[in-house]
Amino acid sequence: MDLLRLRYPQRIALAGLLFTLPAIIFFAIFFFYPMVQAFFMSLTDWSLLRPPRFVGLANYAGLFSDAVFRRSVAVTALYVAGVCGGAIPGALIFAVLLRSAHRLHAFFEAAYFLPTVVSLVVVSILWKFLLQRLGLVNLILGGLGVEPLAWLASSSWSQLAMIIVTVWRFFGYFVVLFLSGLAGIPREYEEAAAIDGAAPLQVFVKVTLPLLGPVLLLTLVVGVINAVQMFVPQYVVTRGGPADSTRVLVLLIYETAFRYLRMGEAAAMSIVLLQLLVLFTIAQFRLFGRVEPL
C-alpha cells in the first residue's frame, strides 16, 4: 500500500490505529481472550483433573438455586454499599477540609495516602491483630466503657470489620481524586457565591458539589469496581467466615475454582459478576453522567 496516495483523514486514521495497536493487542490477549475463554468454560463441567464436559447453561441455572452463591451476592452487595457509602463521603469531606488547611497539608497528604501504598496483605494482617477480642480497638473501646466486641467472630461485626478495613485502605486514594477535582474548580465561583450571601454549606452543595460531578462519578465507578474485586482482607482475616458472613463473591469464585476445582461453576459466577458490574456501571453513568464536565 502506498501511504502517500492516501488522503489526509485516512492517514490520520491509520496513524491512530498504529499508535493504539499495541494497546489493542495487549487488551485482546490479556483481557478479551480470557473473558471469551471464561465464557466457554462456564458452559462446561470441568474439574481441571479431567477433560471439560459441555453442560450448556446448567452452571448458570445451578447458581440461582445455590444458597451459598445467593448468600455471597448479598454479602457482596452489603460490603460494596458499606465501602462506597463510607469511603466516598468521608474522603470528600476530608478533601474539602484539607484544601483549606494550609499548615499541616504536607503531613496529612502523607498520612492519608500511606494505607494506599502499603501491601493489602500487610494491611489485612495488621487489622487482624487490631480487631482481636483483646486487641487495640477493643482496648480503646473499653476505655470508653464499651464491652469488647467480637469483631471477627460474629456475623454482623465481621461484616462491619471488613468494611472498616477496606474504607481505611481506599480512603487516601479517593481523597487524591477529590483533591484533583477540587483543584480544577476556580475559587472565584465559590467566592462569588459567598459574596452573594451563600453560607459555606450552601456554597459546597450548590457550587462545589455540582462542579465535582465528573470526579464523583469516576470515584463511584472506581470504588464499586474495586470493592467488588476485593477479597484479600476477607481471605486473610476471616477466610470468609464466620458462617459465610464475609464470603464475598470474588472469594467464593476463588474457592470454587482453586479449592474445590469446580472451574465451570466458578467461570459462570465470574460471568454473572461481570454482567452485574457492567449493568451497575451503565446505571451509574445514566444517573450521574449528565453532569457537564469542568
Added chain:
Amino acid sequence: MGAKREVGLWLVVLILLLGTIPVARGQQQITLSYWHHIHKPANDLEARLITEFESRSPGVRVQVTLIEDADLNTKLLTAMAGGAGPDIFNLFDGFFTSYVTSGFLAPVDLQVFQAPSYGDLTSRWLRGSLSGYTNRGKIYGIPSELSSYGFWINAKHFQESGLNADKDAPRTWEDVARVGQKLARFKGNTLVRKGYAQSWRFPVRYLIIFDAMLRQAGGQIFNAEGTQVLLPSQPTRKALQTWVDFVRRSRIDDPALGGGKRAEEEFGAGLASMMGSAGSWFLPLLKEQYPSVAPDARVIPYPRFRGGPDIASDVYGYAWMVNAHGANQKAAWRFAEFMSSHQRDYINIGIFHPRLGWFDTPEAKNYPYFQLWVSELSKGSYTPRVVRLEEAAAVIGRMIERASIDGADVAKSIDEARQELQKVLR
C-alpha cells in the same frame, strides 16, 4: 604469559574437568521435589533424615517445600492439575480418594520395598492401616502417621478452680460443660479464659471433631461408601446442639477469644483449660513452644456421650504418596522407603507409625500416655471418605458456625447442610 599464570590457568581447567567426571560416568543428578505441611518437630527431623538420605544416595537431592496444613491440599491439587506437582508429598488420608480417582498417584513400587506382592507389603503394617491408601487392589501410599485426638486438660487450672485433675476430669460431653463452667474465667461479661476450646475456622478440624461426636451420638454424616448424606437425624441434632451449647448455654467457649488461633495454641497459651483437637504429636510441640503450660498438661480419653457407645475421636493419618506423572518415581519411592524405615525416630516427635512391631518397641512404649493413645486409636473410626472432602468439611463448618455463632435454629442449620452436602456429592 608468565609461567605462574599458565600453571594457574591449567589448574582451573583441571578443576573444571574434575567437576564433569560424574556426568562423564553417566551418573544423573536427580532433584526430588517433596512437599510437606508445616509442623516444626517433623520438619526438623525430616531435614536431618533427608541429609542422611542424600549422603546415602549419590546424585539425589531432595528439595523440600513446606506449606501451611490448611493450604497444602489446594496448592497441591492445583499444581498436580497443571502438571507441576512435586515428585513426592506427604498428605492427609482424607484427601486420598480425590487424588487416586484423578489418576494423580503412582502405585507403590514393590521392587523398592522388596515385596513380592501388595499382600506381602500390607502384612508389614498394622491391620487396616494401608486400606485407607488402597484402590482397586493397589496400594498408593506409605503411612507416615496414625493419629487420633486426645482430650487435653490443664491440671493447674483445675487446681485453681478447686477441682482435682484426676477425679474431676470429664468423661462425657455433659461433664465437659459442667467442669468447663468451673474452669472458665470472665471479666465482666466477657470470657477471658475458655473452659473448653473447640476448633474454629479450620474446615477439616470441624469435620474430624463433629464426625466423632456424631458417631458417638449414634449417627454418621455419610454412608460407608461416601455416596449418600445421612443428615438430618436425631444424633446430628444431639451432636450439633452439644457444640452450640458450649458457646451459647454453658458459655465455656467463645470463638471471639483467641482470634483465629487453633485450639491447641489457645491451650498452650493458657487461654483454655481443656482442648480436644490434638493428638500425640502435640506433646513435643507443647514442650518446645509453651514450656510454662507443658508441665501442667494431662491427656485423658476423648469424652463420650453419657450412656452412648464407647467411640473415641476419629482416626486419621498421613502418608507419602508419589506423583504418577513425576519423572523420578523410583527415586521417590526409595525416599519413602528410607523415611518409613526410620519410624523409630518419629516417636521422639510424638508421631506414631502404624508399622507392624513399631508399637512393641521400647521407644514407643515409653512415650507419654502410650497405652491411652493405643486404646483410643483402636476405638475410633476413620474420617469419612468422600471425593470432595474439603468441600464437605467446609459445609460442616458453616453448619456449626451458623448455629453456634449466629444462633440459627439447629434443625434448620442441619437441613441447609444436608442440601449443600448433596450438591458436594453430585
